[in-house]
Amino acid sequence: AQTIHQWPVAEIKAVGSPLSLGCTIKGKSSPNLYWYWQATGGTLQQLFYSITVGQVESVVQLNLSASRPKDDQFILSTEKLLLSHSGFYLCAWSLEGGPNYAEQFFGPGTRLTVL
Amino acid sequence: GDSVTQTEGLVTLTKGLPVMLNCTYQTTYSPFLFWYVQHLNEAPKLLLKSSTDNKRTEHQGFYATLHKSSSSFHLQKSSVQLSDSALYFCALSENAYKVIFGKGTHLHVLP
Numbered sequence: 001a002q003t004i005h006q007w008p009v010a011e012i013k014a015v016g017s018p019l020s021l022g023c024t025i026k027g028k029s030s031p032n033l034y035w036y037w038q039a040t041g042g043t044l045q046q047l048f049y050s051i052t053v054g055q056v057e058s059v060v061q062l063n064l065s066a067s068r069p070k071d072d073q074f075i076l077s078t079e080k081l082l083l084s085h086s087g088f089y090l091c092a093w094s095l096e097g098g099p100n101y102a103e104q105f106f107g108p109g110t111r112l113t114v115l
Numbered sequence: 116g117d118s119v120t121q122t123e124g125l126v127t128l129t130k131g132l133p134v135m136l137n138c139t140y141q142t143t144y145s146p147f148l149f150w151y152v153q154h155l156n157e158a159p160k161l162l163l164k165s166s167t168d169n170k171r172t173e174h175q176g177f178y179a180t181l182h183k184s185s186s187s188f189h190l191q192k193s194s195v196q197l198s199d200s201a202l203y204f205c206a207l208s209e210n211a212y213k214v215i216f217g218k219g220t221h222l223h224v225l226p
Contacts, residue, residue, distance in 0.1 A: 032212060044159065044204060044216040051212070059213065090158060094211070102147045102208030106158040 002027040004107035006091050012113045017081050021110050023074040023091030031093040033074040034104065035066055038088040050074060086114045117142045119207045121217035129225045130197055136190040136220045138179075138205030148181055148188040149206040151216075159204060163190070200224045 004025045013019060025031055035047040046059045048066035056066045063082060067075045074091055091107040118141045128134060140146060147166045151159040165172045165181040165188065172179055177192045188205060205217040 034212075034214075041202070041219075041221070043218045044206075046214055046216075049212045057212070102211060102214060103149065103161060103164060104151075104159075104206075104214060106160070109158050 002031075002093070002105070004091060004093060004105065006089075006107040006110050008110060009108070010111045010113075012115065013081050015081055015083055015114055019076075019078050019081050019085070019112070021076040021089055021112075023076075023107055025072050025074075025091075025093050025107075028072075028093065030071055032095070033068065034092040034094070035064075035074065035076050036090040036092060036106075037062065038090060038109075040087065042087075044090070047076070081114050083114050086112055088112075117144075117207060117209060117215050119205050119215050119217035121203075121205055121220050123220045124218070125221045125223065127223040127225065128195060131194050133193050134191065134195050134199075134222065136203055136205075136222070138188045138190065138217060140186050140188065140205070140207045142186075142207060142209050144209030146181070146183070146186075147208045148179075149204075149208070149214075150177070150179060150188070150190050151204045151206060153202040153204065153219075155201070162203075195222070195224050197224050197226060 007022045033050045036044045050056045050068040064078045088109050090109045092104040120139045122137045149164045150162040152162045153159040163179050168183045179190050181188050202219050204219045208214045
């Protein structure tokens with residue numbers, strides 16, 4: 001069975017400080033990986049997706065960057081946090097193809113508070 | 116561009132009553148529609164999915180039918196329970212990688 005793990009569970013950071021959030025998926029080789037951001041009680045905004053190691057596509061610009069250093073790992077980062085970065089960050093994966101290709105399986109999320 | 120519209124931000128009703136949450140979409144591609152449910156402080160989970168026109172799909176008492184003629188995929192349940200209180204998202208995917216979520220509808224079920 002596939003499992004998705006995100007770290008840390010929660011972070012409190014100062015404006016202007018750097019950030020690194022991680023996501024690891026086990027039990028699935030070469031998954032499509034995604035980062036989403038959610039304001040409290042708000043919609044899910046897709047930030048990045050990655051089809052393969054070393055390749056990341058940006059969907060929306062929020063002064064964030066993403067990398068995929070390993071097949072099972074997806075990293076979200078920024079060198080300088082803004083207050084607007086506060087929220088819930090969700091990593092997700094989907095199957096490579098077939099009729100259910102677009103179905104997203106979400107990780108437990110990281111709650112970020114920027115002060 | 117593609118979009119998903121959920122007209123109700125908050126729906127409040129008493130347990131045992133029926134509910135319908137609206138979802139309409141706009142796309143130039145062949146649509147794949149989803150409903151996700153998110154309970155408080157949890158990750159979203161898939162509730163329903165469909166890409167087949169006029170076919171009802173059901174799961175955990177919830178059901179929806181994709182109508183391409185009206186670009187709709189409304190979520191329904193005949194009798195809501197307290198445990199159904201959550202945030203519900205309609206989502207659209209026109210390819211393997213990009214997914215667009217609606218603004219979400221908060222469902223609040225009263226005892």
